[in-house]
Amino acid sequence: MATVSVCQYHRGGFSFENCKRNALLEADINKLGFSSPAARKTGTTICGVVYKDGVVLGADTRATEGMVVADKNCSKIHYISPNVYCCGAGTAADTEMTTQIISSNLELHSLSTGRLPRVATANRMLKQMLFRYQGYIGAALVLGGVDSTGPQLYSIYPHGSTDKLPYVTMGSGSLAAMAVFEDRYRPNMEEEEAKRLVRDAIAAGIFNDLGSGSNIDLCVITKGKVDYLRPHDVANKKGVREDKINGRPETGNYRYKHGTTGVLTKAVTPLNLEVVEESVQTMDTS
Amino acid sequence: MSEELFPEPEWLSEEVKTGTTIIAVTFDGGVVLGSDSRVSAGESVVNRVMNKLSPLHDKIYCALSGSAADAQTIAEMVNYQLDVHSIEVEADPLVCSAATLVKNISYKYKEELSAHLIVAGWDKKKGGQVYATLSGLLTRQPFAIGGSGSFYINGFVDAEFRKNMTKRECQEFVVNALTLAMGRDGSSGGVAYVVTIDKDGAEEKCILGNELPKFFDE
Numbered sequence: 001m002a003t004v005s006v007c008q009y010h011r012g013g014f015s016f017e018n019c020k021r022n023a024l025l026e027a028d029i030n031k032l033g034f035s036s037p038a039a040r041k042t043g044t045t046i047c048g049v050v051y052k053d054g055v056v057l058g059a060d061t062r063a064t065e066g067m068v069v070a071d072k073n074c075s076k077i078h079y080i081s082p083n084v085y086c087c088g089a090g091t092a093a094d095t096e097m098t099t100q101i102i103s104s105n106l107e108l109h110s111l112s113t114g115r116l117p118r119v120a121t122a123n124r125m126l127k128q129m130l131f132r133y134q135g136y137i138g139a140a141l142v143l144g145g146v147d148s149t150g151p152q153l154y155s156i157y158p159h160g161s162t163d164k165l166p167y168v169t170m171g172s173g174s175l176a177a178m179a180v181f182e183d184r185y186r187p188n189m190e191e192e193e194a195k196r197l198v199r200d201a202i203a204a205g206i207f208n209d210l211g212s213g214s215n216i217d218l219c220v221i222t223k224g225k226v227d228y229l230r231p232h233d234v235a236n237k238k239g240v241r242e243d244k245i246n247g248r249p250e251t252g253n254y255r256y257k258h259g260t261t262g263v264l265t266k267a268v269t270p271l272n273l274e275v276v277e278e279s280v281q282t283m284d285t286s
Numbered sequence: 287m288s289e290e291l292f293p294e295p296e297w298l299s300e301e302v303k304t305g306t307t308i309i310a311v312t313f314d315g316g317v318v319l320g321s322d323s324r325v326s327a328g329e330s331v332v333n334r335v336m337n338k339l340s341p342l343h344d345k346i347y348c349a350l351s352g353s354a355a356d357a358q359t360i361a362e363m364v365n366y367q368l369d370v371h372s373i374e375v376e377a378d379p380l381v382c383s384a385a386t387l388v389k390n391i392s393y394k395y396k397e398e399l400s401a402h403l404i405v406a407g408w409d410k411k412k413g414g415q416v417y418a419t420l421s422g423l424l425t426r427q428p429f430a431i432g433g434s435g436s437f438y439i440n441g442f443v444d445a446e447f448r449k450n451m452t453k454r455e456c457q458e459f460v461v462n463a464l465t466l467a468m469g470r471d472g473s474s475g476g477v478a479y480v481v482t483i484d485k486d487g488a489e490e491k492c493i494l495g496n497e498l499p500k501f502f503d504e
Contacts, residue, residue: 131359134398155332157302161354163325163333175330 043211045173046076046087047201048144049185050166051194054151054222055144058198059087060173060206061231062213069213075230077219081106081117082226084145085219086126089171090158091138098139102126119145119152123162131160140170146223173205173212180204195220199233206235302327305473306338307435308349309463310406310416311447312428313456316484317406317414320460321349322435322468323476334476339490343368345483346384346407351433356401364388381407385417385424393422404430408483435467435474442466457482465498 046059063071078086078099084106088095102125110117123143130137141156155168167185169177180201189197195218205212215231305326310319321338324331338350340361346368350357364387371387372379385405392399406416418430429447431439443463451459460480468474478493 127355127358131355135355157327157332157355159302159353159355161302161325161358163336165333165335 043209044076044089044171045169045177045202045205045209045212046089046142046171047169047174047177047181047198047205048087048142048153048167049181049189049194049198050144050151050153051189051191053191054146054220055153056191056194056198057085057087057142057144057219057221058202058232059217060202060212061215061217062206062211063092064211072214073231075217077217077228077230079103080122080143080145081110083116083147083221083223084119084122084143085221085226085228086122086144087142087170089140089142089174094137094139095141098126098129098137099141102129116147118147118149119143119154120147120149123154123156123164126156127160127162130156130158135159142168142170144219144221146221151221169201169205171205171209171212173202173209176204176208177201191220191222195232203233203235302332302354305435305471306351306433307439307464307467307471307474308338308351308404308432309436309439309443309460310349310404310430311451311456311460312406312414312416313453314450315414315453316408316482317416318453318456318460319347319349319404319406319481319483320464321479322433322464322474323479324474325354326473331475336476337479337490337492339479339481341365341488342384342405343372343379343407345378345409345488346381346405347481347483347488348384348388349404349406349432350401351403352401353399356399357403360388360391360399360401360403363391378409380409380411381405381415381417382409382412382426385419389417389419389422389424392419396422402432404432406430406483408485410485414483431463433474435471438470439463439467453482453484461493462499466501468498469501469503 043064044060048055048057057077059076061073061076062069063074076087078088078096080086080099080103086099088099102122105125106117106122109121126141126143130139135158138158140158143154143156145152152164153166153168154162154164155170156162166187167181169181184197198218199216202216214236216233216235218229218232220227220229302325305324306322308321310317319339323335323337325333325336339347340350342348342361342365348361350361364384367387368379368384371383384407388403388405402420404416404418408414416427416430418425418427428449429443431443446459457480461478464478477495478498480491480493482489
């Protein structure tokens, strides 16, 4: 008996089969007057700075879906290897998956070489992958870490170009953050000063850019140590609502006292029900 | 409230371009390459200190212009291929070989790529050479200019270039050309990088904005 269909081998990497389906759906939906859901973007402020002993990476924590905040506290600083971390701006799914793929490949590479991975290796892997996809993967990254050659910081753009610099910013709030850096950056800063500088740069992005908001996450990487400070600074605390009538703060309490509504009449009708049949079915939950 | 209250930042969709001025000139005994340092994405400058003179080998450099991703990738690929080639022939590669490798990539992918590289260097056989590889052609020239800023200095370089300049004169010529272009082209600016290659090796220099020569500026 011949098979009706042939099983297709799943080749590694991304599958673009759904793009055709999406294009057809898009055309139909627009005819009915609706709009298709937008990909969740991280409309972000991320930045990094090289200081005396290492690098400090910073990010805000707002993820937006069009004009609505989809996640008030998302984590934008991704793990690549014990000594290398990466902040991501652009399409949330793209940054998440890209950093996970490279992190996994880098771990295999590090086991093969027997050494701690280098930041330049992660940079090469990321830029070669992004170039291969010609900018269709919307991931703009700030990659930082410390290896045997010292602390390094790279910015990586969606089309695959990279820049190695002492301070970088990315995301919709990058211009606000860069303004802070250009004013106050000095080479060979101390750790506290560098953390303060990054915190202020992200805060500039949070308060002056609509796509960035909520808290500030920091990641301080030095030789042999990583401080993942999440959150480092809760810049936007949610307020507590006050209920003036009762005198003490009550948030969203819609309980009314007994007697608020007057009872006019009361009628009680007992229903006599008898059990006719009883059966028990046990579920195997092992 | 309009939909445009939070428009997607342009640089996310704009490709990062090196909107540049690059120049390479031969002198008696070698070549001098020069470039500006501005990288733009849309209207925003994303890197104001990028060195666009990329080493392909010890005495062969290339100058990048056009799309930053395309240019960086071509330069890195040719760097790798030249390393392998020089090990195979057990000698320093010829500038012509480097230029041919760049030309092969630029020609084969000419529809997909938008980058222009000028290859220049020194080798034992022919001394200092400059090759232009625009759109996949390969041509040897006494000097070559490229990038968006080059349009403003075509007249200047045609008038001022002389054959068999000394090293000093050539460096001055390159710095003057870069300064004039950076002064008039919005997509070029920052600092000037100058690389001088002769039989003794390559010497890199960075000239800050306030050290550039001053021209008519009112």
